[in-house]
Amino acid sequence: MSEDRVLVEFSQDEALVLFEWVAAYNELHDSEEQPTAEEYVLGNLEAALESQVNVVLSARYKEEHREAQARLQSRWVLDGDQPPA
Numbered sequence: 001m002s003e004d005r006v007l008v009e010f011s012q013d014e015a016l017v018l019f020e021w022v023a024a025y026n027e028l029h030d031s032e033e034q035p036t037a038e039e040y041v042l043g044n045l046e047a048a049l050e051s052q053v054n055v056v057l058s059a060r061y062k063e064e065h066r067e068a069q070a071r072l073q074s075r076w077v078l079d080g081d082q083p084p085a
Contacts, residue, residue: 013072016053016064016065018049023050
């Protein structure tokens with residue numbers, strides 16, 4: 001496969017929530033061994049999100065993350081409905 005790029009757009013709320021999840025996953029699964037292809041991709045995703053999320057260095061980061069989660073959850077009912085595309 002070629003090195004064609006894929007662009008995916010997220011709102012700041014979506015990017016923040018995804019960044020936090022990926023960062024936590026990467027930290028939990030960090031090892032000294034050679035990373036798998038999936039771990040490599042998740043590391044790149046974490047770095048890309050970190051550079052784009054505008055509250056990563058905020059003193060209110062944890063609060064901003066909780067507020068973003070709440071805003072996203074309020075957009076759909078979590079009883080099996082799918083989030084908007």
